[in-house]
Amino acid sequence: MAEAVAPQVFTRRASGLVRVMSPYSAFIYNILTMGVIFPWTYIWAPTAFQGSNLTLGILFAFLFELPIALAYAWLATALPRSGGDYVFQSRVFGGGFGFTVVFAFFVVWILQWVALSGWLLAVLGIAPTFIGLGVTTGVDALTRFGSWAASSTGIIVISILNAALSLLLLVSGFRNYVRVQYVMWYGILAAFAVMLFLFFTTDPVAAHARLDSFAAAVDGVRNFFATAKAAAADAGVDFNPPFWLFGTLMVAPIAWTSLQWCTYSVEQGGEIKNAHVFRNQVFILAGSLVLTALLLVLLALGMQKGIGNDGILVASSGYWYGVPEATIGGTFLMPNLIAIALTSSPLLIAIIGFGYILNSFQIVCNCYIGCTRIMVAQALDGLLPEWFSRIHPRWKTPVNAHVAYFLASIPVIVGYNTVPSWVRWTLGVTFANGVVFVFSALAAALMPFRAPKVYEASPGARYRIGNVPLVTVVGAIGTVTGAFMVGSFLFVKNLGLAYSLDALPYGIVVGTVVLGLVVYLIMRWIRSQQGIKVEYAFAEIPPE
Numbered sequence: 176m177a178e179a180v181a182p183q184v185f186t187r188r189a190s191g192l193v194r195v196m197s198p199y200s201a202f203i204y205n206i207l208t209m210g211v212i213f214p215w216t217y218i219w220a221p222t223a224f225q226g227s228n229l230t231l232g233i234l235f236a237f238l239f240e241l242p243i244a245l246a247y248a249w250l251a252t253a254l255p256r257s258g259g260d261y262v263f264q265s266r267v268f269g270g271g272f273g274f275t276v277v278f279a280f281f282v283v284w285i286l287q288w289v290a291l292s293g294w295l296l297a298v299l300g301i302a303p304t305f306i307g308l309g310v311t312t313g314v315d316a317l318t319r320f321g322s323w324a325a326s327s328t329g330i331i332v333i334s335i336l337n338a339a340l341s342l343l344l345l346v347s348g349f350r351n352y353v354r355v356q357y358v359m360w361y362g363i364l365a366a367f368a369v370m371l372f373l374f375f376t377t378d379p380v381a382a383h384a385r386l387d388s389f390a391a392a393v394d395g396v397r398n399f400f401a402t403a404k405a406a407a408a409d410a411g412v413d414f415n416p417p418f419w420l421f422g423t424l425m426v427a428p429i430a431w432t433s434l435q436w437c438t439y440s441v442e443q444g445g446e447i448k449n450a451h452v453f454r455n456q457v458f459i460l461a462g463s464l465v466l467t468a469l470l471l472v473l474l475a476l477g478m479q480k481g482i483g484n485d486g487i488l489v490a491s492s493g494y495w496y497g498v499p500e501a502t503i504g505g506t507f508l509m510p511n512l513i514a515i516a517l518t519s520s521p522l523l524i525a526i527i528g529f530g531y532i533l534n535s536f537q538i539v540c541n542c543y544i545g546c547t548r549i550m551v552a553q554a555l556d557g558l559l560p561e562w563f564s565r566i567h568p569r570w571k572t573p574v575n576a577h578v579a580y581f582l583a584s585i586p587v588i589v590g591y592n593t594v595p596s597w598v599r600w601t602l603g604v605t606f607a608n609g610v611v612f613v614f615s616a617l618a619a620a621l622m623p624f625r626a627p628k629v630y631e632a633s634p635g636a637r638y639r640i641g642n643v644p645l646v647t648v649v650g651a652i653g654t655v656t657g658a659f660m661v662g663s664f665l666f667v668k669n670l671g672l673a674y675s676l677d678a679l680p681y682g683i684v685v686g687t688v689v690l691g692l693v694v695y696l697i698m699r700w701i702r703s704q705q706g707i708k709v710e711y712a713f714a715e716i717p718p719e
Contacts, residue, residue, distance in 0.1 A: 191566025195350040198455040201440040205463035220426045221491035223669040226419030229475040232426020237468035243653035246619035247438040248456040249646040253633035255450035256717040258552020259441030267618040270713045279691035280607040289584040290591035293334020296535030304528025307515035310392040359533040366530020370514040379483030389516035406500035407492035428663040437464035442545035547576035556712040603684035606664040613657035620650025
Protein backbone atom coordinates (compact mmCIF):
# COMPACT_ATOMS: atom_id res chain seq x y z
CA MET A 176 0.00 0.00 0.00
CA ALA A 177 2.89 2.35 0.81
CA GLU A 178 4.34 1.58 -2.59
CA ALA A 179 1.08 2.60 -4.25
CA VAL A 180 0.93 5.91 -2.37
CA ALA A 181 4.56 6.80 -2.88
CA PRO A 182 5.98 4.82 -5.80
CA GLN A 183 9.73 4.39 -6.01
CA VAL A 184 11.09 7.02 -8.37
CA PHE A 185 14.82 6.54 -7.90
CA THR A 186 16.83 4.70 -10.54
CA ARG A 187 18.27 2.50 -7.75
CA ARG A 188 18.41 2.45 -3.97
CA ALA A 189 22.20 2.59 -3.94
CA SER A 190 23.72 5.41 -5.96
CA GLY A 191 26.82 3.33 -6.70
CA LEU A 192 29.18 5.86 -5.14
CA VAL A 193 31.42 4.60 -2.33
CA ARG A 194 32.77 6.29 0.80
CA VAL A 195 36.53 6.53 0.22
CA MET A 196 37.29 10.02 1.58
CA SER A 197 38.20 10.33 5.26
CA PRO A 198 37.12 13.35 7.34
CA TYR A 199 40.72 14.59 7.26
CA SER A 200 40.77 14.31 3.46
CA ALA A 201 37.50 16.25 3.29
CA PHE A 202 39.01 18.87 5.61
CA ILE A 203 41.97 19.21 3.23
CA TYR A 204 39.62 19.26 0.25
CA ASN A 205 37.77 22.31 1.58
CA ILE A 206 40.99 24.22 2.29
CA LEU A 207 42.27 23.56 -1.22
CA THR A 208 38.88 24.48 -2.67
CA MET A 209 39.07 27.83 -0.89
CA GLY A 210 42.30 28.36 -2.83
CA VAL A 211 44.38 29.42 0.13
CA ILE A 212 47.12 30.82 -2.14
CA PHE A 213 44.75 32.27 -4.76
CA PRO A 214 42.48 34.77 -2.99
CA TRP A 215 41.84 38.00 -4.89
CA THR A 216 41.75 39.96 -1.64
CA TYR A 217 45.33 41.20 -1.93
CA ILE A 218 45.09 42.62 -5.46
CA TRP A 219 41.41 43.63 -5.52
CA ALA A 220 40.57 45.23 -2.19
CA PRO A 221 43.51 47.65 -1.59
CA THR A 222 42.70 49.93 -4.53
CA ALA A 223 38.99 49.14 -4.92
CA PHE A 224 38.48 50.24 -1.30
CA GLN A 225 41.40 52.52 -0.51
CA GLY A 226 41.88 52.96 3.22
CA SER A 227 40.58 49.48 4.00
CA ASN A 228 42.40 47.11 6.33
CA LEU A 229 43.03 43.70 4.76
CA THR A 230 43.52 41.83 8.02
CA LEU A 231 40.33 43.17 9.59
CA GLY A 232 38.40 42.54 6.38
CA ILE A 233 39.47 38.89 6.32
CA LEU A 234 38.47 38.51 9.98
CA PHE A 235 35.06 40.02 9.20
CA ALA A 236 34.62 37.50 6.37
CA PHE A 237 35.52 34.68 8.77
CA LEU A 238 32.97 35.84 11.35
CA PHE A 239 30.26 36.20 8.70
CA GLU A 240 30.96 32.73 7.27
CA LEU A 241 31.27 30.87 10.58
CA PRO A 242 27.51 30.54 11.27
CA ILE A 243 26.99 29.34 7.70
CA ALA A 244 29.64 26.66 8.13
CA LEU A 245 28.10 25.55 11.42
CA ALA A 246 24.61 25.45 9.86
CA TYR A 247 25.97 23.17 7.15
CA ALA A 248 27.24 20.78 9.85
CA TRP A 249 23.61 20.08 10.83
CA LEU A 250 22.55 19.66 7.21
CA ALA A 251 25.46 17.40 6.32
CA THR A 252 24.89 15.06 9.28
CA ALA A 253 21.13 14.92 8.73
CA LEU A 254 21.52 14.25 4.99
CA PRO A 255 24.99 12.72 4.42
CA ARG A 256 24.42 12.13 0.71
CA SER A 257 26.09 13.27 -2.48
CA GLY A 258 24.51 16.29 -4.08
CA GLY A 259 24.85 18.40 -0.95
CA ASP A 260 23.18 21.75 -1.49
CA TYR A 261 20.65 20.32 -3.94
CA VAL A 262 19.65 17.59 -1.49
CA PHE A 263 19.35 20.05 1.40
CA GLN A 264 17.23 22.56 -0.45
CA SER A 265 15.04 20.06 -2.28
CA ARG A 266 14.19 18.22 0.96
CA VAL A 267 13.41 21.43 2.86
CA PHE A 268 11.96 23.75 0.20
CA GLY A 269 10.86 21.26 -2.45
CA GLY A 270 12.38 19.99 -5.67
CA GLY A 271 11.38 22.82 -7.95
CA PHE A 272 13.14 25.37 -5.76
CA GLY A 273 16.15 23.22 -4.94
CA PHE A 274 16.72 22.11 -8.52
CA THR A 275 16.33 25.58 -10.04
CA VAL A 276 18.65 27.33 -7.58
CA VAL A 277 21.43 24.76 -7.48
CA PHE A 278 21.34 23.87 -11.18
CA ALA A 279 21.37 27.54 -12.21
CA PHE A 280 23.82 28.92 -9.69
CA PHE A 281 26.19 25.98 -9.29
CA VAL A 282 26.01 23.57 -12.23
CA VAL A 283 25.85 26.37 -14.81
CA TRP A 284 27.91 29.08 -13.13
CA ILE A 285 30.73 26.85 -11.89
CA LEU A 286 31.65 26.31 -15.54
CA GLN A 287 33.09 29.81 -15.20
CA TRP A 288 35.35 28.53 -12.42
CA VAL A 289 36.56 25.73 -14.70
CA ALA A 290 37.71 28.39 -17.16
CA LEU A 291 39.17 30.48 -14.35
CA SER A 292 41.14 27.54 -12.98
CA GLY A 293 42.91 27.20 -16.31
CA TRP A 294 43.66 30.92 -16.29
CA LEU A 295 45.05 30.59 -12.76
CA LEU A 296 47.22 27.68 -13.81
CA ALA A 297 48.60 29.48 -16.85
CA VAL A 298 48.91 33.07 -15.63
CA LEU A 299 49.51 32.69 -11.90
CA GLY A 300 51.09 29.23 -11.82
CA ILE A 301 53.12 28.33 -14.90
CA ALA A 302 53.97 31.84 -16.16
CA PRO A 303 55.61 33.30 -13.02
CA THR A 304 57.30 29.99 -12.20
CA PHE A 305 59.04 29.67 -15.55
CA ILE A 306 59.76 33.38 -15.77
CA GLY A 307 61.36 33.23 -12.33
CA LEU A 308 63.36 30.12 -13.21
CA GLY A 309 64.47 31.74 -16.45
CA VAL A 310 65.71 34.82 -14.60
CA THR A 311 67.58 32.90 -11.90
CA THR A 312 69.12 30.29 -14.23
CA GLY A 313 69.74 32.55 -17.21
CA VAL A 314 67.87 30.17 -19.54
CA ASP A 315 65.87 32.41 -21.89
CA ALA A 316 63.76 29.49 -23.14
CA LEU A 317 62.19 29.17 -19.70
CA THR A 318 61.33 32.87 -19.67
CA ARG A 319 59.84 32.68 -23.17
CA PHE A 320 57.73 29.67 -22.21
CA GLY A 321 56.48 31.53 -19.15
CA SER A 322 55.48 34.49 -21.32
CA TRP A 323 53.71 32.17 -23.79
CA ALA A 324 51.76 30.58 -20.94
CA ALA A 325 50.29 34.01 -20.13
CA SER A 326 49.21 34.62 -23.76
CA SER A 327 45.67 33.97 -24.97
CA THR A 328 46.70 30.90 -26.93
CA GLY A 329 48.76 29.58 -24.07
CA ILE A 330 45.93 30.02 -21.58
CA ILE A 331 43.42 28.19 -23.79
CA VAL A 332 45.75 25.27 -24.51
CA ILE A 333 46.77 24.93 -20.87
CA SER A 334 43.17 25.29 -19.65
CA ILE A 335 41.84 22.50 -21.88
CA LEU A 336 44.75 20.21 -21.00
CA ASN A 337 44.19 21.00 -17.32
CA ALA A 338 40.50 20.07 -17.60
CA ALA A 339 41.25 16.92 -19.59
CA LEU A 340 43.82 15.71 -17.07
CA SER A 341 41.32 16.31 -14.27
CA LEU A 342 38.70 14.32 -16.18
CA LEU A 343 41.05 11.35 -16.58
CA LEU A 344 42.03 11.38 -12.92
CA LEU A 345 38.50 11.70 -11.58
CA VAL A 346 36.84 9.07 -13.76
CA SER A 347 39.58 6.56 -12.88
CA GLY A 348 38.30 6.39 -9.31
CA PHE A 349 37.65 8.88 -6.52
CA ARG A 350 40.16 7.00 -4.38
CA ASN A 351 42.86 8.00 -6.88
CA TYR A 352 41.94 11.64 -6.49
CA VAL A 353 42.15 11.33 -2.69
CA ARG A 354 45.68 9.95 -3.01
CA VAL A 355 46.78 12.73 -5.35
CA GLN A 356 45.16 15.29 -3.06
CA TYR A 357 47.71 14.52 -0.33
CA VAL A 358 50.50 15.40 -2.76
CA MET A 359 48.71 18.64 -3.62
CA TRP A 360 48.10 19.42 0.06
CA TYR A 361 51.70 19.11 1.21
CA GLY A 362 53.03 20.77 -1.93
CA ILE A 363 50.75 23.76 -1.39
CA LEU A 364 51.65 23.98 2.30
CA ALA A 365 55.34 24.04 1.36
CA ALA A 366 54.74 26.82 -1.17
CA PHE A 367 52.77 28.84 1.37
CA ALA A 368 55.45 28.39 4.02
CA VAL A 369 58.18 29.56 1.64
CA MET A 370 56.18 32.66 0.71
CA LEU A 371 55.61 33.53 4.36
CA PHE A 372 59.32 33.03 5.07
CA LEU A 373 60.33 35.36 2.23
CA PHE A 374 57.86 38.07 3.22
CA PHE A 375 58.64 37.99 6.93
CA THR A 376 62.43 38.01 6.39
CA THR A 377 62.61 41.07 4.15
CA ASP A 378 61.62 44.73 4.39
CA PRO A 379 59.96 47.12 1.93
CA VAL A 380 63.16 48.90 0.88
CA ALA A 381 64.94 45.65 0.04
CA ALA A 382 61.79 44.18 -1.55
CA HIS A 383 61.32 47.16 -3.87
CA ALA A 384 64.94 46.91 -4.97
CA ARG A 385 64.54 43.21 -5.71
CA LEU A 386 61.39 43.89 -7.71
CA ASP A 387 63.43 46.43 -9.72
CA SER A 388 66.09 43.81 -10.49
CA PHE A 389 63.53 41.14 -11.33
CA ALA A 390 61.57 43.41 -13.67
CA ALA A 391 64.79 44.51 -15.37
CA ALA A 392 65.71 40.89 -16.03
CA VAL A 393 62.22 40.00 -17.33
CA ASP A 394 61.08 43.11 -19.20
CA GLY A 395 64.26 45.16 -19.45
CA VAL A 396 62.71 48.10 -17.57
CA ARG A 397 64.58 50.36 -15.15
CA ASN A 398 63.35 51.68 -11.82
CA PHE A 399 60.32 49.44 -11.99
CA PHE A 400 58.86 50.19 -8.58
CA ALA A 401 59.16 53.97 -8.74
CA THR A 402 57.70 53.99 -12.25
CA ALA A 403 54.83 51.68 -11.24
CA LYS A 404 54.07 53.77 -8.16
CA ALA A 405 53.93 56.97 -10.19
CA ALA A 406 51.66 55.35 -12.77
CA ALA A 407 49.41 54.01 -10.00
CA ALA A 408 49.16 57.50 -8.47
CA ASP A 409 48.21 58.92 -11.88
CA ALA A 410 45.50 56.23 -12.14
CA GLY A 411 43.96 57.37 -8.85
CA VAL A 412 45.76 55.49 -6.08
CA ASP A 413 46.15 57.40 -2.82
CA PHE A 414 49.23 56.07 -1.05
CA ASN A 415 48.31 57.66 2.28
CA PRO A 416 44.55 57.12 2.63
CA PRO A 417 42.80 57.47 6.00
CA PHE A 418 41.31 54.36 7.57
CA TRP A 419 37.91 53.53 6.04
CA LEU A 420 35.63 51.33 8.12
CA PHE A 421 33.03 50.77 5.39
CA GLY A 422 35.80 49.89 2.94
CA THR A 423 37.14 47.38 5.45
CA LEU A 424 33.68 45.81 5.70
CA MET A 425 33.66 45.56 1.92
CA VAL A 426 36.91 43.60 2.01
CA ALA A 427 34.84 40.86 3.65
CA PRO A 428 32.75 39.98 0.54
CA ILE A 429 35.98 39.79 -1.48
CA ALA A 430 37.60 37.47 1.07
CA TRP A 431 34.30 35.58 1.18
CA THR A 432 34.75 34.58 -2.46
CA SER A 433 37.38 32.24 -1.00
CA LEU A 434 36.05 31.43 2.47
CA GLN A 435 32.50 30.58 1.34
CA TRP A 436 33.80 27.34 -0.18
CA CYS A 437 34.61 25.83 3.23
CA THR A 438 31.31 23.92 2.87
CA TYR A 439 31.89 22.52 -0.61
CA SER A 440 32.72 19.00 0.58
CA VAL A 441 28.99 18.42 1.19
CA GLU A 442 28.56 17.87 -2.53
CA GLN A 443 30.33 14.50 -2.20
CA GLY A 444 28.78 13.73 1.20
CA GLY A 445 27.97 10.20 0.03
CA GLU A 446 31.68 9.52 -0.47
CA ILE A 447 32.95 10.72 2.93
CA LYS A 448 33.43 8.14 5.67
CA ASN A 449 31.37 8.73 8.82
CA ALA A 450 29.79 11.80 7.26
CA HIS A 451 26.83 11.36 9.62
CA VAL A 452 28.97 12.11 12.71
CA PHE A 453 28.36 15.67 13.88
CA ARG A 454 31.84 16.36 15.24
CA ASN A 455 33.35 15.16 11.95
CA GLN A 456 31.33 17.69 10.00
CA VAL A 457 32.22 20.50 12.42
CA PHE A 458 35.89 19.60 11.91
CA ILE A 459 35.54 19.36 8.13
CA LEU A 460 33.51 22.54 7.62
CA ALA A 461 34.24 24.95 10.47
CA GLY A 462 37.76 23.60 11.03
CA SER A 463 38.81 24.19 7.43
CA LEU A 464 37.36 27.71 7.64
CA VAL A 465 39.34 28.54 10.78
CA LEU A 466 42.66 27.32 9.37
CA THR A 467 42.19 29.01 5.99
CA ALA A 468 41.23 32.34 7.57
CA LEU A 469 44.32 32.12 9.77
CA LEU A 470 46.55 31.46 6.77
CA LEU A 471 45.02 34.37 4.84
CA VAL A 472 45.63 36.70 7.79
CA LEU A 473 49.23 35.51 8.05
CA LEU A 474 49.78 36.21 4.35
CA ALA A 475 48.28 39.70 4.69
CA LEU A 476 50.56 40.45 7.65
CA GLY A 477 53.54 38.99 5.78
CA MET A 478 52.95 41.16 2.73
CA GLN A 479 52.57 44.23 4.94
CA LYS A 480 55.90 43.38 6.59
CA GLY A 481 57.72 42.44 3.40
CA ILE A 482 56.60 44.92 0.73
CA GLY A 483 54.78 47.54 2.80
CA ASN A 484 51.55 49.38 2.12
CA ASP A 485 53.04 51.04 -0.98
CA GLY A 486 53.97 47.66 -2.41
CA ILE A 487 50.49 46.26 -1.80
CA LEU A 488 48.86 49.27 -3.47
CA VAL A 489 51.19 49.08 -6.48
CA ALA A 490 50.42 45.37 -6.89
CA SER A 491 46.68 46.03 -6.62
CA SER A 492 46.79 48.87 -9.14
CA GLY A 493 48.03 46.51 -11.82
CA TYR A 494 44.92 44.38 -11.38
CA TRP A 495 42.16 46.80 -10.41
CA TYR A 496 43.19 49.85 -12.43
CA GLY A 497 44.91 47.89 -15.17
CA VAL A 498 48.15 49.85 -14.77
CA PRO A 499 50.54 48.11 -17.20
CA GLU A 500 53.61 49.55 -15.46
CA ALA A 501 52.59 47.59 -12.34
CA THR A 502 52.85 44.18 -14.03
CA ILE A 503 55.89 42.03 -14.75
CA GLY A 504 56.04 39.74 -17.74
CA GLY A 505 52.43 40.68 -18.48
CA THR A 506 51.20 39.16 -15.18
CA PHE A 507 49.74 40.74 -12.05
CA LEU A 508 51.82 41.03 -8.90
CA MET A 509 50.08 38.24 -7.04
CA PRO A 510 51.77 37.15 -3.80
CA ASN A 511 53.58 34.26 -5.51
CA LEU A 512 55.15 36.44 -8.22
CA ILE A 513 56.27 38.96 -5.61
CA ALA A 514 57.74 36.18 -3.47
CA ILE A 515 59.52 34.74 -6.51
CA ALA A 516 61.05 38.16 -7.15
CA LEU A 517 62.36 38.26 -3.57
CA THR A 518 64.62 35.22 -3.97
CA SER A 519 67.43 34.17 -6.25
CA SER A 520 67.07 30.50 -5.37
CA PRO A 521 65.73 28.30 -8.19
CA LEU A 522 64.72 25.72 -5.56
CA LEU A 523 62.52 28.15 -3.63
CA ILE A 524 61.01 29.41 -6.89
CA ALA A 525 60.24 25.84 -7.93
CA ILE A 526 58.58 25.10 -4.57
CA ILE A 527 56.37 28.21 -4.82
CA GLY A 528 55.52 27.55 -8.45
CA PHE A 529 54.77 23.87 -7.88
CA GLY A 530 52.34 24.78 -5.10
CA TYR A 531 50.47 27.24 -7.28
CA ILE A 532 50.32 24.76 -10.16
CA LEU A 533 48.94 22.08 -7.85
CA ASN A 534 46.28 24.38 -6.38
CA SER A 535 45.21 25.42 -9.89
CA PHE A 536 44.75 21.79 -10.82
CA GLN A 537 42.78 21.08 -7.65
CA ILE A 538 40.36 23.89 -8.45
CA VAL A 539 39.28 22.32 -11.72
CA CYS A 540 39.02 18.98 -9.92
CA ASN A 541 36.69 20.38 -7.28
CA CYS A 542 34.55 22.02 -9.96
CA TYR A 543 34.03 18.62 -11.60
CA ILE A 544 33.61 16.69 -8.36
CA GLY A 545 30.95 18.96 -6.89
CA CYS A 546 28.87 19.53 -10.01
CA THR A 547 28.90 15.93 -11.20
CA ARG A 548 27.64 14.78 -7.78
CA ILE A 549 24.86 17.37 -7.93
CA MET A 550 23.93 16.10 -11.39
CA VAL A 551 23.88 12.50 -10.13
CA ALA A 552 21.55 13.45 -7.27
CA GLN A 553 19.26 15.38 -9.60
CA ALA A 554 19.15 12.47 -12.04
CA LEU A 555 18.37 10.03 -9.22
CA ASP A 556 15.40 12.25 -8.37
CA GLY A 557 14.30 12.07 -12.01
CA LEU A 558 15.05 15.73 -12.77
CA LEU A 559 17.83 14.98 -15.24
CA PRO A 560 18.00 12.05 -17.65
CA GLU A 561 18.90 8.77 -15.95
CA TRP A 562 22.08 8.67 -18.09
CA PHE A 563 23.69 11.25 -15.78
CA SER A 564 23.22 9.08 -12.68
CA ARG A 565 25.04 6.04 -14.02
CA ILE A 566 28.06 5.03 -11.96
CA HIS A 567 30.82 3.00 -13.58
CA PRO A 568 30.70 -0.48 -12.01
CA ARG A 569 34.47 -0.77 -11.69
CA TRP A 570 35.66 2.78 -11.09
CA LYS A 571 32.65 3.81 -8.96
CA THR A 572 32.56 7.26 -10.54
CA PRO A 573 29.88 9.14 -12.53
CA VAL A 574 31.75 8.88 -15.83
CA ASN A 575 28.85 10.16 -17.96
CA ALA A 576 28.35 13.26 -15.83
CA HIS A 577 32.09 13.94 -15.90
CA VAL A 578 32.31 13.69 -19.68
CA ALA A 579 29.25 15.91 -20.14
CA TYR A 580 30.60 18.58 -17.80
CA PHE A 581 34.03 18.50 -19.46
CA LEU A 582 32.47 19.01 -22.90
CA ALA A 583 30.31 21.85 -21.57
CA SER A 584 33.39 23.57 -20.13
CA ILE A 585 35.31 23.78 -23.41
CA PRO A 586 33.25 26.59 -25.04
CA VAL A 587 33.31 28.47 -21.73
CA ILE A 588 37.12 28.20 -21.63
CA VAL A 589 37.40 29.51 -25.18
CA GLY A 590 34.89 32.31 -24.59
CA TYR A 591 36.52 33.37 -21.34
CA ASN A 592 39.87 33.86 -23.09
CA THR A 593 38.77 35.21 -26.49
CA VAL A 594 35.57 37.23 -26.07
CA PRO A 595 36.44 40.73 -24.81
CA SER A 596 33.10 41.22 -23.03
CA TRP A 597 33.03 37.80 -21.39
CA VAL A 598 34.26 38.99 -17.98
CA ARG A 599 31.64 41.77 -17.92
CA TRP A 600 28.90 39.33 -18.89
CA THR A 601 29.85 36.96 -16.07
CA LEU A 602 30.22 39.46 -13.23
CA GLY A 603 27.34 37.62 -11.56
CA VAL A 604 29.41 34.53 -10.73
CA THR A 605 30.22 35.58 -7.14
CA PHE A 606 26.63 36.64 -6.51
CA ALA A 607 25.19 33.46 -8.01
CA ASN A 608 27.43 31.09 -6.06
CA GLY A 609 26.79 33.01 -2.85
CA VAL A 610 23.03 32.70 -3.23
CA VAL A 611 23.29 28.90 -2.95
CA PHE A 612 25.05 29.16 0.40
CA VAL A 613 22.50 31.64 1.72
CA PHE A 614 19.55 29.42 0.79
CA SER A 615 21.23 26.37 2.34
CA ALA A 616 21.75 28.33 5.57
CA LEU A 617 18.05 29.19 5.47
CA ALA A 618 17.24 25.52 4.81
CA ALA A 619 19.19 24.64 7.96
CA ALA A 620 17.20 27.16 9.98
CA LEU A 621 13.89 25.75 8.70
CA MET A 622 14.83 22.07 8.67
CA PRO A 623 13.26 21.29 12.11
CA PHE A 624 9.95 22.65 10.83
CA ARG A 625 9.96 21.81 7.12
CA ALA A 626 11.62 18.38 7.39
CA PRO A 627 11.01 17.35 11.03
CA LYS A 628 11.52 13.60 10.53
CA VAL A 629 14.89 14.15 8.87
CA TYR A 630 15.92 16.59 11.57
CA GLU A 631 14.77 14.52 14.53
CA ALA A 632 16.67 11.48 13.27
CA SER A 633 19.91 13.47 13.00
CA PRO A 634 22.58 13.59 15.73
CA GLY A 635 22.42 17.40 15.83
CA ALA A 636 18.80 17.38 17.00
CA ARG A 637 19.85 17.26 20.66
CA TYR A 638 21.41 20.73 20.53
CA ARG A 639 18.88 23.34 21.61
CA ILE A 640 18.63 26.73 23.29
CA GLY A 641 15.61 26.28 25.50
CA ASN A 642 12.89 25.07 23.18
CA VAL A 643 14.55 26.47 20.05
CA PRO A 644 16.73 24.16 17.93
CA LEU A 645 20.28 25.52 17.86
CA VAL A 646 20.44 24.89 14.12
CA THR A 647 17.57 27.37 13.66
CA VAL A 648 19.50 30.06 15.52
CA VAL A 649 22.77 29.38 13.71
CA GLY A 650 21.06 29.04 10.32
CA ALA A 651 19.15 32.30 10.79
CA ILE A 652 22.34 34.18 11.67
CA GLY A 653 24.10 32.61 8.69
CA THR A 654 21.24 33.62 6.41
CA VAL A 655 21.57 37.23 7.53
CA THR A 656 25.37 37.38 7.25
CA GLY A 657 25.31 35.58 3.90
CA ALA A 658 22.60 37.92 2.62
CA PHE A 659 24.83 40.84 3.59
CA MET A 660 27.62 39.40 1.44
CA VAL A 661 25.35 38.60 -1.49
CA GLY A 662 23.66 41.99 -1.24
CA SER A 663 27.05 43.68 -1.39
CA PHE A 664 27.74 42.04 -4.75
CA LEU A 665 24.41 43.38 -5.98
CA PHE A 666 24.54 46.96 -4.78
CA VAL A 667 28.06 48.09 -3.80
CA LYS A 668 30.15 49.61 -6.56
CA ASN A 669 33.45 47.81 -7.17
CA LEU A 670 31.90 44.49 -6.17
CA GLY A 671 30.49 41.94 -8.61
CA LEU A 672 27.38 42.94 -10.49
CA ALA A 673 27.38 46.48 -9.13
CA TYR A 674 30.62 47.15 -11.03
CA SER A 675 28.80 46.92 -14.35
CA LEU A 676 27.32 50.02 -15.92
CA ASP A 677 24.50 48.18 -17.68
CA ALA A 678 21.81 45.62 -16.96
CA LEU A 679 23.16 42.79 -19.14
CA PRO A 680 25.07 40.95 -16.38
CA TYR A 681 21.94 41.05 -14.21
CA GLY A 682 19.95 39.70 -17.14
CA ILE A 683 22.37 36.82 -17.59
CA VAL A 684 21.95 35.85 -13.94
CA VAL A 685 18.16 35.89 -14.37
CA GLY A 686 18.55 33.91 -17.60
CA THR A 687 20.35 31.08 -15.81
CA VAL A 688 17.49 30.92 -13.29
CA VAL A 689 14.99 30.72 -16.12
CA LEU A 690 17.06 27.95 -17.71
CA GLY A 691 17.03 25.96 -14.49
CA LEU A 692 13.27 26.40 -14.08
CA VAL A 693 12.59 25.38 -17.69
CA VAL A 694 14.70 22.23 -17.31
CA TYR A 695 12.81 21.36 -14.13
CA LEU A 696 9.39 21.85 -15.73
CA ILE A 697 10.32 19.84 -18.81
CA MET A 698 11.68 16.94 -16.77
CA ARG A 699 8.68 16.97 -14.44
CA TRP A 700 6.38 16.79 -17.48
CA ILE A 701 8.40 13.95 -19.01
CA ARG A 702 8.23 11.99 -15.76
CA SER A 703 4.49 12.60 -15.46
CA GLN A 704 4.03 11.13 -18.93
CA GLN A 705 5.85 8.05 -17.63
CA GLY A 706 3.46 7.86 -14.69
CA ILE A 707 6.02 9.12 -12.18
CA LYS A 708 5.43 11.97 -9.76
CA VAL A 709 8.85 13.45 -9.03
CA GLU A 710 7.41 15.15 -5.92
CA TYR A 711 7.56 11.81 -4.09
CA ALA A 712 11.35 11.85 -4.27
CA PHE A 713 11.60 15.01 -2.19
CA ALA A 714 9.91 13.33 0.77
CA GLU A 715 12.59 10.63 0.87
CA ILE A 716 16.24 10.58 1.83
CA PRO A 717 18.28 10.06 -1.35
CA PRO A 718 19.97 6.71 -2.03
CA GLU A 719 23.17 5.89 -0.16
